[in-house]
Amino acid sequence: MADPLETAAWRLSLADIEDTGPFSPFPGLERHLLSAAPVPLQLSIDGAVHDLCYTQIVSFAGTSEVATTAVHGRAQALNLMVRSGIRGSLDLLRGDARLPVSAGFATALVVLDGIVALDGRRLERFDTVLPGADETRLGLRGATVARVRVGPFCGRA
Structure with missing residues (x-):
């Protein structure tokens, strides 16, 4: 059976990071x-060091050499992986x-x-919405929401 990561166009995951490595x-x-955590x-x-605070985003190639070099407590990372191209x-x-979402x-x-x-x-922390063709309404009050976009519309508002 093929690993879903080998055949999927994209994957979204949440990882706990408690150690270096x-x-x-x-x-x-x-x-x-x-x-995704205040740690x-x-x-x-x-070889380049990146100090990430809550909600900071970094992008890199899947072939990059990446390591956690310092973490103080339990960090969490929201990961989006997409096929090259x-x-x-x-x-x-x-x-x-109040946003219309589709x-x-x-x-x-x-x-x-x-x-x-x-x-x-x-909705609660880390609840994930996968919008469909029909428009729904998303309300935010003092909120932070990660928006994931995959496909030809990336980079547009």
Whole structure:
């Protein structure tokens, strides 16, 4: 049976990071990592050190040499991996807003903090919405939501 990561166009995951050490290489993939916990996280990516605070994002090739070099407590990372040649991005929605949400707006939305409601239903931390063709309403109050986009619309608002 094929590993789903070998055949999927993209993958979204949440990882707990409690120790220093290397990341697994993923040739043929592009990676986007968002620091999803208030614990500082230090990564070495191809020898360059990146100090990530909560909600900071870093992108790198799946063939990059990546290692956690410092973590103080339990860090969490939201990871988007996309096949090379497929556009993928992570960005943030913050503050107070009422937004129409459909597949054209995002591939996935991940609640990080604050008050978030989807069509009036309150969502919890790390709840993930996969928008469909029909438009729904997303309400944010003092919230931070990670927006995941995969496909030809990446990079557009």
